[in-house]
Structures are given as structure tokens and as C-alpha cells.
Amino acid sequence: MTMKSIGKATQLCGTSLIMAAVLTGCGGGGGGGGGSTAGSSTAVTISGSAIKGPLKNAKISVYRVDAKGAKGSLLKETSSSSVDGSYSVVVDGYSGPVIVEATVVPGTTKMYDEATGADITPAAGFILRATVEAQAGKTIQAEINPFTEQATTAALGMTGGLTLGNMAKSHKDLSDTLGFDPSTVKPEFDATTKAPKNAAAAALAALSKMAKDDDLAACIAALDQAAKVKCVTDEVRNKGLTDPTVKLKLQAKLNIENDSAGLPPVTLGQPSGTPVNPATSLDQAKLFFATLRSNAKALNAVDMSLQTELQAVTNDMQSRTTPVVTSSLDALNVAMRGAQLWKDVLQNPNVPFVANHTFFGPPDAFGNRTILGGCSFNSDINYNVLSTSRSDANYIGCGTNGSAVTATDVNGVETSCKNIGDWCYSKWTTRVRLHPDAATPGKFTVYTQTRKAKYILAAGNTTIEANRVTRVEYGAAFPGNASVLTATWDANARPTSITLAGELSPGFRSDNNGVSYYDLALMTWVVKPATISVLGDKHNVNLSAVVSQVGTLQKLALSGSVNLIKAGALDTAISLGAGSYVQATAGNANLGDGSQEVLLKLKANTANSALLGDFKFSAFQFDKSGLNYAPSQLDFTGSVQRNNVNFFEGSFVVKDTTRATFNEMLPTSALNVHKVSLGLNGKVIIAARPTINLTLNVLHTDAGLLNNTSSFNGQYQQGSLTINLAGTSNNVGQQSTLTSTDGVKMVLDSTKSIYPITFGAANDAVGSFDTLSNKVSYTDGTYEQF
Numbered sequence: 001m002t003m004k005s006i007g008k009a010t011q012l013c014g015t016s017l018i019m020a021a022v023l024t025g026c027g028g029g030g031g032g033g034g035g036s037t038a039g040s041s042t043a044v045t046i047s048g049s050a051i052k053g054p055l056k057n058a059k060i061s062v063y064r065v066d067a068k069g070a071k072g073s074l075l076k077e078t079s080s081s082s083v084d085g086s087y088s089v090v091v092d093g094y095s096g097p098v099i100v101e102a103t104v105v106p107g108t109t110k111m112y113d114e115a116t117g118a119d120i121t122p123a124a125g126f127i128l129r130a131t132v133e134a135q136a137g138k139t140i141q142a143e144i145n146p147f148t149e150q151a152t153t154a155a156l157g158m159t160g161g162l163t164l165g166n167m168a169k170s171h172k173d174l175s176d177t178l179g180f181d182p183s184t185v186k187p188e189f190d191a192t193t194k195a196p197k198n199a200a201a202a203a204l205a206a207l208s209k210m211a212k213d214d215d216l217a218a219c220i221a222a223l224d225q226a227a228k229v230k231c232v233t234d235e236v237r238n239k240g241l242t243d244p245t246v247k248l249k250l251q252a253k254l255n256i257e258n259d260s261a262g263l264p265p266v267t268l269g270q271p272s273g274t275p276v277n278p279a280t281s282l283d284q285a286k287l288f289f290a291t292l293r294s295n296a297k298a299l300n301a302v303d304m305s306l307q308t309e310l311q312a313v314t315n316d317m318q319s320r321t322t323p324v325v326t327s328s329l330d331a332l333n334v335a336m337r338g339a340q341l342w343k344d345v346l347q348n349p350n351v352p353f354v355a356n357h358t359f360f361g362p363p364d365a366f367g368n369r370t371i372l373g374g375c376s377f378n379s380d381i382n383y384n385v386l387s388t389s390r391s392d393a394n395y396i397g398c399g400t401n402g403s404a405v406t407a408t409d410v411n412g413v414e415t416s417c418k419n420i421g422d423w424c425y426s427k428w429t430t431r432v433r434l435h436p437d438a439a440t441p442g443k444f445t446v447y448t449q450t451r452k453a454k455y456i457l458a459a460g461n462t463t464i465e466a467n468r469v470t471r472v473e474y475g476a477a478f479p480g481n482a483s484v485l486t487a488t489w490d491a492n493a494r495p496t497s498i499t500l501a502g503e504l505s506p507g508f509r510s511d512n513n514g515v516s517y518y519d520l521a522l523m524t525w526v527v528k529p530a531t532i533s534v535l536g537d538k539h540n541v542n543l544s545a546v547v548s549q550v551g552t553l554q555k556l557a558l559s560g561s562v563n564l565i566k567a568g569a570l571d572t573a574i575s576l577g578a579g580s581y582v583q584a585t586a587g588n589a590n591l592g593d594g595s596q597e598v599l600l601k602l603k604a605n606t607a608n609s610a611l612l613g614d615f616k617f618s619a620f621q622f623d624k625s626g627l628n629y630a631p632s633q634l635d636f637t638g639s640v641q642r643n644n645v646n647f648f649e650g651s652f653v654v655k656d657t658t659r660a661t662f663n664e665m666l667p668t669s670a671l672n673v674h675k676v677s678l679g680l681n682g683k684v685i686i687a688a689r690p691t692i693n694l695t696l697n698v699l700h701t702d703a704g705l706l707n708n709t710s711s712f713n714g715q716y717q718q719g720s721l722t723i724n725l726a727g728t729s730n731n732v733g734q735q736s737t738l739t740s741t742d743g744v745k746m747v748l749d750s751t752k753s754i755y756p757i758t759f760g761a762a763n764d765a766v767g768s769f770d771t772l773s774n775k776v777s778y779t780d781g782t783y784e785q786f
Contacts, residue, residue: 046100178268337373353393625664
């Protein structure tokens with residue numbers, strides 16, 4: 001209930017009092033009889049349910065509230081409630097605050113008890129109350145349960161008693177604590193299993209479990225379950241839910257009820273404006289673990305959790321191949337360069353005709369360039385005959401330089417190529433063929449074909465082609481998978497726009513296994529080279545780019561999609577939204593000046609997982625070798641989905657903090673240290689689990705074999721609980737500390753089986769956690785399974 005609605009209720013109360021005074025002052029006269037009642041003769045229906053477990057055949061009575069805010073005269077009563085506790089009462093001739101009361105009819109009333117699963121006879125004197133405002137001509141809901149009983153008691157104890165304002169305040173306090181209004185939310189139980197189906201039912205079942213387990217010291221002496229339920233209800237009524245012991249025990253039982261029923265966990269809150277009651281260090285520790293259990297389930301459960309969902313996304317993305325890999329980008333690059341070659345040579349008579357041209361990739365820090373690929377003009381459609389002039393330059397045949405791996409033995413270990421006939425290496429490339437459209441300048445049909453060739457050591461001084469013994473094509477048969485490329489240029493023959501739609505042959509990916517060691521027995525180095533895998537059947541592409549330039553900075557605006565087809569079905573899809581771009585210094589784009597920046601408004605999805613958001617690659621640098629140029633920072637803002645549902649929303653930033661001092665060409669060591677940091681901030685949303693707000697900072701340091709360390713710190717929040725975490729990990733183990741803002745601390749050490757639990761600045765011992773038995777033992781002799 002909001003402050004605005006409380007104000008409105010107070011205003012209505014004042015109006016009712018004024019009307020009562022007016023009507024009383026005009027009572028006799030005009031041929032009338034005795035004094036009139038305050039209100040109208042229009043009927044008011046009050047209905048709801050009386051439930052601790054459901055009260056069957058209880059008496060429901062409605063009382064007016066007198067001028068002092070106390071229980072007044074009886075307005076109406078029914079003989080009984082239904083078997084599910086539901087009731088309905090019609091009151092004539094009254095508007096204003098009322099008390100609705102459920103009492104036991106001796107020998108008749110029964111109550112279902114969730115803890116024992118049996119119908120029991122309520123103890124003598126068992127009573128439940130609720131307060132509502134009766135409004136003429138309306139049907140009013142009034143749920144009656146131990147929590148509304150507590151709200152009634154609280155309102156009666158306020159100045160003025162049961163005014164509408166006090167009633168609203170007591171209801172809001174309960175809503176703030178429980179997370180729902182027990183006066184309007186009907187408890188729902190499964191008709192067959194009697195298990196709770198909503199938060200209201202779970203809270204009532206928790207009270208029964210508190211009674212059965214003797215959670216409250218005042219109720220231990222009660223003789224039977226009925227007496228214990230009455231005692232727990234009385235304790236809740238008299239002490240309220242802000243009492244630390246009542247709140248602690250109720251929270252613990254709520255966690256169990258919600259977990260077993262598959263309901264979202266509820267963390268008991270605190271009424272706004274109400275000071276937190278102090279609790280003992282043991283109470284704080286038990287509350288810490290009661291709530292931590294729910295967090296642990298969300299962070300490390302085996303069903304639907306952050307760990308399982310992140311792992312599922314990782315597995316999904318890894319088992320399915322990525323649509324955009326270097327080989328595909330190289331093929332696109334060569335295709336565009338082939339189109340540019342057509343523009344520069346065939347469309348410009350002032351340039352000498354050259355049948356072949358080699359394209360180079362970006363230079364390293366020393367100015368050396370690697371070969372990206374090359375193109376040639378051909379006169380025949382089979383690309384066998386080189387053109388001799390512009391007049392017979394009908395087609396453009398291109399290819400990427402690709403990737404090669406050396407020969408290996410049956411164990412995947414690199415072997416040398418020494419004898420005639422020995423396998424030397426295998427090479428994967430992409431063949432790109434462009435057919436210019438005679439009717440539309442700048443339009444090409446592009447055919448691509450992925451190829452693997454195996455080369456041996458041949459006798460004599462032979463060409464590379466003579467050394468090739470086998471070749472396998474992937475994708476469509478010759479000439480390959482077809483797409484249409486359209487490009488436009490400005491007056492200086494610089495490209496201004498590019499579109500590509502259709503199919504590309506499948507890309508291939510090189511995976512470095514990183515195995516390299518010196519075999520003392522063989523007295524030689526043992527190396528396992530990279531492995532190369534072809535990704536699928538083909539790529540369906542629909543891409544467009546627009547080139548613009550401001551000053552020396554050139555920007556390529558990107559949009560479109562790339563889909564990987566595998567085994568005839570969609571495997572993985574990537575789409576780029578408007579606003580995606582690649583930028584660099586014009587004419588100097590690959591010279592390592594740090595001007596490069598990439599922003600991808602990306603949606604990458606498989607059948608079950610998706611990444612949606614902005615990926616930004618920036619701070620491009622060379623490594624220490626001067627041979628590898630790459631971004632040293634990645635920023636992401638967006639969400640991660642599993643089965644079309646967000647389970648992470650937020651941002652993270654990854655930084656290669658030693659990019660300039662780390663040599664990628666050498667193994668990590670104490671002299672060649674690689675450090676990467678991660679900063680994460682967001683919320684984890686898991687079905688039937690609490691939302692967790694998470695902040696995490698990690699620094700990973702790789703200084704060689706057996707010398708990897710990580711340090712981390714962060715915080716996560718669920719409801720009213722805040723946990724700060726900090727720790728380190730290395731090749732030996734992991735140490736971390738969890739500290740609540742209430743002062744409870746647990747130190748986790750993977751080399752030990754017992755974790756101490758302390759409280760306060762003095763680290764007073766309050767318990768321990770046994771990792772072998774998953775049992776939390778407290779210094780008062782109690783324990784619980786975590």
C-alpha cells in the first residue's frame with residue numbers, strides 16, 4: 001500500500017466521521033422515529049477464507065469498530081466456514097472499519113495442519129482476526145490468518161486504535177515484511193498433495209513447521225500440535241515479525257517450504273521506518289545461512305542456476321560453431337579486393353593491365369606484411385586461362401592464403417618431412433570467384449569454395465601443385481556457393497557502399513592445442529600442432545556496409561546477418577543492428593596506430609542460447625613481439641538468454657592489462673607474464689529463484705606452468721542480504737571470504753574441510769561449516785544441513 005493510498009484512506013475516514021456527526025445531529029424529527037445508524041442501508045458483502053491450515057466449520061463474525069477504535073457490537077455472523085476455509089457474510093446498514101473474526105465451534109471445527117498432514121481440532125481459545133473497511137454496495141475481500149491477526153493486534157495498539165489509517169499502516173508493514181499483503185492474497189494449496197502453491201500458503205505452512213519443530217522456546221511445553229500452533233500464532237501476534245527470533249525461524253522454514261514446493265524464495269524484509277531489532281550473533285549467523293542457502297541454490301544449483309545456465313550457454317556456443325571466423329572474413333576481404341581490382345584495372349584505361357595481383361594483410365610493428373591472398377583475371381569460366389588484356393578479362397579468380405598445419409603421427413604429434421613421399425603439411429584455403437554483371441557495373445556473382453589440400457615431399461625440383469596429392473572441397477560443387485556482391489565508388493574510386501547477399505562456403509577454424517614439451521627420453525621437442533575443423537555446410541549471409549570519412553578517420557557502418565547452416569539446419573545465427581561499425585585511420589588502417597575501434601550491436605543465438613547487446617573492441621595494440629595486433633579491451637552491455645529468457649542483464653569489461661609487455665610468440669613465464677582483468681556488474685534472473693544483484697572484479701595472472709593466480713572481490717545482494725566476497729586462487733587451491741553486512745563471516749579454504757564462522761570485528765566464533773557432511777554447526781549446540 002502506498003503513502004498516497006494511506007492518505008486517501010485517512011481522508012475517507014474523516015469524511016465518514018463528518019457524515020456520522022451530521023446524521024446524528026439530524027436524527028429525530030420530520031415524522032421520523034428514533035436515531036439513525038452511521039451508514040446506509042445498502043448491503044456490503046465481506047468474503048475470503050479463514051486459514052492457518054483451512055478452518056472447516058468455523059464461526060465467522062463481523063463486528064463494528066466503536067468510536068474509540070476498539071471492537072464494538074456484533075453486526076453479523078455465519079454458522080460456519082466451508083471445508084476450504086472460505087466464507088461470505090452480508091452486512092446491511094453499515095459502512096466503516098470492521099473486525100472479521102474466526103472462532104472455534106466446539107466439537108465441530110477442524111483445521112488442516114501442514115506439518116503433520118492431518119486434520120486437527122484447534123486448541124481452546126484459538127482465534128484469528130482481520131480488519132477491513134466495509135463500503136456500501138461493494139464486495140470486500142478479507143483473508144483471515146495468523147498474519148492478519150498480528151496486523152489487527154498492531155493496529156489496536158496504535159494511537160486511536162482501529163482507524164482506517166492505522167489499519168492501512170499495519171497492513172503495509174506486513175506487506176513490506178512478507179512481500180505480499182496477507183489480507184488480500186488468498187493462500188492456495190494443491191488439491192491433492194496439499195503443497196503450497198503461492199507465497200501466502202508457504203508462509204502459513206512455515207508456521208506449522210515452526211510449531212512442530214519447537215522453533216520458539218515459549219511453545220516447547222505445549223502438549224500437542226494444536227496447542228503448539230496456537231502458541232506460535234500467539235507469539236507472532238504478540239511479538240510481530242520484526243522480532244529477531246520469530247523472523248529468523250520463519251525465514252528458515254520459508255526457505256525449506258519454497259524450495260520443496262518449487263516456489264520463488266522470499267527474503268523477509270523490514271517495515272519502512274521501523275528500526276531493525278538487535279539480534280544475537282548466533283541469530284545473525286543463523287539468519288545469514290538461512291538466506292545464504294537460497295542464494296547458494298541460485299548460484300550453484302543443479303537444476304536452473306547461474307552456474308548451470310552459464311555452463312549450458314558455454315556448451316551450446318562451443319558445440320555449435322561460430323558463423324564469423326577469420327577464414328570467412330579473409331574470404332570476404334579477398335572478394336571485396338577482387339571487386340576493387342576490377343574497378344581499378346578494368347574500369348580505368350590509364351592503368352596498365354596486370355593479370356595477377358597479390359594482396360597483403362596488415363603489417364606488424366616492423367612493417368612486415370603477410371600474404372592475405374591474391375586474384376587473377378581469367379578469360380574462361382573454368383578459371384584455367386589467364387587473361388592477356390582487358391578485352392578477355394571476363395572473370396576474376398581469387399583465393400585466400402589460408403592456414404596450414406604440419407603433418408602428424410597417429411598420436412597427433414608433429415612429424416618431420418624428410419623422405420620422398422612423406423606427408424609434409426595440409427593447407428586450408430577459400431577459393432573466391434567473381435563473375436561481373438555485364439548489365440550492372442559494380443555487381444558481381446561471387447562463388448566461394450572451401451578447400452583442403454594435402455602436400456607431400458616430391459622428387460626433383462617440382463612446383464607446389466605437383467606436390468599436392470589430394471584436395472577436398474567443402475560446400476557447393478564447382479564453382480561453389482553463390483552470392484551477389486554490389487559495390488559503389490566515389491569519383492576517386494574509393495568504395496562508398498557494399499552489399500552481399502546469398503551463400504558462402506563454410507569457414508574453417510584453427511584451434512591451437514598448446515602442447516609442447518621436451519622429451520628427455522627421446523631428447524627432442526614434442527609438439528602437437530594446431531587442428532583445423534570445417535564449421536558446417538555453408539553460411540547464409542545478408543550484409544551491407546556504408547563507408548564514411550570525417551577528417552582522417554574512416555568508418556564502416558555495418559548491418560545484416562550471418563547464419564551457419566549445419567547438417568541442413570540452422571545452427572548459429574549472428575545479426576548486426578544499426579549502429580554497428582568498424583573505424584580506423586583512412587589509408588593507414590592497418591599500421592598499428594591504435595585508431596581502430598569496433599562496435600557490434602550484436603545478437604548471437606543458437607537454438608537454446610543467445611547473447612544480445614553491444615560489444616565494443618578498442619585499445620588496439622601490438623604485443624611485445626610486434627607481430628600480433630589486436631584489441632586490448634572488450635566492453636559488453638546487454639543480456640544473456642537461455643531458452644528465450646534473460647538470466648543475466650548487465651555489463652562487463654575485459655582488459656588485457658599486459659598487452660604491450662607480453663610476447664605472444666613465447667610461452668608465459670616469470671619473465672613473460674600475461675594479465676587479464678574482468679569487471680562485471682549486473683543481475684542474475686533465474687526462474688523460481690531470487691534476483692541477485694552481482695558485482696565482481698577478477699584479475700588473472702599467468703606467469704607460466706604451475707604459476708597461475710587469480711584474485712577477486714565483489715558483492716552480491718538478494719533481498720535484504722548483502723554479501724561481500726574476496727579471495728585468491730592458485731595452482732594449490734582457493735581461499736575466499738564471505739562477509740555479510742551484519743557482521744557474519746565465513747572463510748573458505750579449498751585445502752581444508754572445515755570452514756570457521758565468526759561474528760563481528762573480534763571474530764567471535766559462532767560455528768563452523770563441514771564441507772564433507774554439508775552441515776553447519778553452531779556454538780549453542782544446534783546444527784542444520786546446508
